[in-house]
Amino acid sequence: MKVDKISELTTNRLSIYLRCLNELAAEGAKSVSSDGLANRFHLNSAQIRKDLAYFGEFGVRGVGYDIADLREHITKILGLDKEHRVGIIGAGRLGAALADYYGFQRTNFKVAALFDADKDKIGQHFGEIEVFDIKDFSEVTKKANIDVAVIAVPAEYAQGVLELITDAGIKAIMNFAPTPLRVSGDVKLKTVDLTISLESLSYYLALPSNVNGAGLKPNSTNRRKK
Amino acid sequence: MKVDKISELTTNRLSIYLRCLNELAAEGAKSVSSDGLANRFHLNSAQIRKDLAYFGEFGVRGVGYDIADLREHITKILGLDKEHRVGIIGAGRLGAALADYYGFQRTNFKVAALFDADKDKIGQHFGEIEVFDIKDFSEVTKKANIDVAVIAVPAEYAQGVLELITDAGIKAIMNFAPTPLRVSGDVKLKTVDLTISLESLSYYLALPSNVNGAGLKPNSTNRRKK
DNA sequence: TGATGTGAAGCGGTTCACAGCC
DNA sequence: GGCTGTGAACCGCTTCACATCA
Numbered sequence: 001m002k003v004d005k006i007s008e009l010t011t012n013r014l015s016i017y018l019r020c021l022n023e024l025a026a027e028g029a030k031s032v033s034s035d036g037l038a039n040r041f042h043l044n045s046a047q048i049r050k051d052l053a054y055f056g057e058f059g060v061r062g063v064g065y066d067i068a069d070l071r072e073h074i075t076k077i078l079g080l081d082k083e084h085r086v087g088i089i090g091a092g093r094l095g096a097a098l099a100d101y102y103g104f105q106r107t108n109f110k111v112a113a114l115f116d117a118d119k120d121k122i123g124q125h126f127g128e129i130e131v132f133d134i135k136d137f138s139e140v141t142k143k144a145n146i147d148v149a150v151i152a153v154p155a156e157y158a159q160g161v162l163e164l165i166t167d168a169g170i171k172a173i174m175n176f177a178p179t180p181l182r183v184s185g186d187v188k189l190k191t192v193d194l195t196i197s198l199e200s201l202s203y204y205l206a207l208p209s210n211v212n213g214a215g216l217k218p219n220s221t222n223r224r225k226k
Numbered sequence: 227m228k229v230d231k232i233s234e235l236t237t238n239r240l241s242i243y244l245r246c247l248n249e250l251a252a253e254g255a256k257s258v259s260s261d262g263l264a265n266r267f268h269l270n271s272a273q274i275r276k277d278l279a280y281f282g283e284f285g286v287r288g289v290g291y292d293i294a295d296l297r298e299h300i301t302k303i304l305g306l307d308k309e310h311r312v313g314i315i316g317a318g319r320l321g322a323a324l325a326d327y328y329g330f331q332r333t334n335f336k337v338a339a340l341f342d343a344d345k346d347k348i349g350q351h352f353g354e355i356e357v358f359d360i361k362d363f364s365e366v367t368k369k370a371n372i373d374v375a376v377i378a379v380p381a382e383y384a385q386g387v388l389e390l391i392t393d394a395g396i397k398a399i400m401n402f403a404p405t406p407l408r409v410s411g412d413v414k415l416k417t418v419d420l421t422i423s424l425e426s427l428s429y430y431l432a433l434p435s436n437v438n439g440a441g442l443k444p445n446s447t448n449r450r451k452k
Numbered sequence: 453t454g455a456t457g458t459g460a461a462g463c464g465g466t467t468c469a470c471a472g473c474c
Numbered sequence: 475g476g477c478t479g480t481g482a483a484c485c486g487c488t489t490c491a492c493a494t495c496a
Binding site for chain 2: 008011014016041077078079084092093094097098101106107108147154171173174178179186192197198200201204205
């Protein structure tokens, strides 16, 4: 079908499809239909077909998709066939946890360096990963071939750190600071805002239908009225 | 305007509006118009008005919104006027980092307990927070008045942990395991899937327009035909 | 025949534009 | 006059339904 601009919703789903295919492959399956995928993993078959069709004709009519083949295609589309190298700014608990996060390795991301401004932290190691002085960010980044940055500093420092990162030529950034950041056009910034997610949970709990359900009162048995 | 079902997109924006109002209030401002808010924080004024109007008529025509008043309204709508108590399952690095996460406290969430199955971890303390045996989840949850659970365990354990949580009557859950989970109707589950976010960054870097910019290899094979 | 690829319809959310009110 | 609250237009994503092809 080929189209100019692919929605991020589509690429997010490609990640999911890839996971599903991995699971099927691990079970020894060789091919699968969009309906098969959809039923197994609670997805929508039309959407799967449409998402995939944006990138090419990967299926065979009347048959379905070859699993190994499709995995390879999606892996390439998502750029997961080459390793990405990650620099994490902020060597606090969150930064350290992320440095250790198995999910990074699992998808061909390798944490190459941590950065901090705190003299006490600089030079420390978390596992194999060294903490560098944030002042040396640009230099270390180049040496270590870092192409993805993670912002794990308090909100008030985030915008400054962001500029440091973009000045160093990094084009892909993940931000954990709960604050909206502004970037110029050709940089991709993903903000994971836990505060917003938490408050959305709080909203749900505060909903009239829930105030008598679970909650702060111990003498509740969690009754529910449909 | 009053409507039955409020979109999560709207409630997420309420969180953002609240932040903006806090900032304005800290600067001593007393009232603000939707246009004023929009320009200052790069939002859309019509959307602000519409979002707020779902919950009541908080503004004054020709004048704008009273900041203190609006803060109070949004705080109540989001249920942030009462404290939430959080239990984190998984006392690994991620769980420990979250237990320490300042963002929780900032919005009236208090981490009350950690849980793990690892005998070595049970009984440990992270700051003030004790690690309990996951077997005692239901009991501890009731004693500590926990109403929000956070899943910070490896993906393969997540579904089991989820069931434990819902069995204990918890209605609001945040999941960090990179796997889709199934819940019954009256439980609110928010999954923060870092893997998907990362792969979306990777997709961006792999885009034809970027392969010759930053990146590791100059020899691209994925050119695009329009 | 059976499953893909895709135009068309449907749906939800955003933006516009203005009537209504201070 | 100025800004809110809101119907209507708009837009993009999802779902449907079917022509197409192995």
